[in-house]
Amino acid sequence: MKAIYSLILVVALILIAMIGAGAMGMGALFGVIIPYVAVLVFIVGFVVRVVQWGKTPVPFRIPTTCGQARKSLPMFKDKWNRLDNPGTKLGVVGRMFFEVFLFRSLFRNTKVELHQGPHIAYSSSKWLWIFALIFHYTFLVIFLRHMRFFTEPVPEIFVTMDHMDSMFQILSPALYLSSVLILVALGYLLLRRLLVPTVRYISQPADYFPLFLIIGIVISGMLMRYIGAFKTDLMPVKELAMGLVQFSPTVPEGIGTTFFVHLFLVSVLLIYFPFSKLMHLGGVFLSPTRNLPNDSREKHHENPWNYPVKFHSYQSYEDENRAVMVESGLPVEKPLEEKAEEASGDETPDENAEKKE
């Protein structure tokens, strides 16, 4: 049901763009105003969200279970933990690098299996990791390749990416490998949520919606490039895109409706981004279990929100309540006042024992 709601929502968005930009000819709204608003909401929303996180006190170091605490015992070699449980800044930079670029913590993903009899086994499961990696990198490549619409002259690097991406020279215009791969990866990510019962159980509309939205963006883009009826002339598209980035917006004649659907879905994605789980783009850099060196034993860390902390030591607790405690027969460390002066000198176990009685 949750998946269907999200699907209906995306279909409704597509219809809005088709009716609005296609049938009613509101090209200026869908081609200029909404994209501008979207970029603004995206950037401002992103920054505000990260600043909010930045204002949240940084927790105490969280050593992860992946590595033994450094230097705890001589039998634990430091070299085992340089990445998993680093105590130095350099180690943390390494851990963050692998996390951000290679999704290392997804790589550690395991699958729990119940074997015959009550035997639990954990085995490694790399599918999520590999498809997540494919999805994110192809998305990046597509995003960068699109810069050909937004730059003039087009920098050489984007042209080179284009060549590499279409190197098999299938079809004309040539098929981009990244578009095919992103569809495969999105298909896996969606089917995983739909078919694996445990994952399905915890999947919310907020999980399905971005998936359907991105699938919609990719399919509308590919239709526009490869499929006859949906094709659009790219020359006015470039004019519109350049108008946007040079702040002299125009809506030229001859842009197909598919393009407005594509652009509208992208705008929705940008607006949705700062309010959704997609903020993990910024959040990954702020994960406390990844970006804090485990040096709690070497360095003194003060908690940053209410230091110095007011504390109530046992000594002062006993000082306040000693009379009552002695009266009700509770053991006390120091005897009652009158004897306290004597006791503060040499104390022998025998004396203590006497007092307790």
Place this chain on the structure above:
Amino acid sequence: MYDANKIIPGLIIFALFMTFPFWYNLGAEAYSTPELELPEDYERCIESTEFMRAEHMNMLDEWRDLYVREGYQEYWSELKQESYPMSLTKTCMYCHSDKEEFCDRCHNATAVDPYCWDCHIEP
């Protein structure tokens, strides 16, 4: 804010990356769709102009397959009630004889670089 010395540079890099097209084109002339040099002796292309703009790459692809694999030679244009040889150089480039002022104008603007000319002769 905690760790402002790391978070603020990070956010600045993010904003610069996301606004790349806005500052990359700063100072450049306002973009306009390039002018094409159209054939003087002819009124129309072999199909409608809209169709040619969106579909010429596909059409060439089909021609190539039909010519090389199926042995067809001629393309019948409904629009012009005329038949044309299915040939890149002999048909398209016969009318659009200046590649630089025609095909390349569009292709450069959209960073398209057809590899056909690795083998086919440019007029």
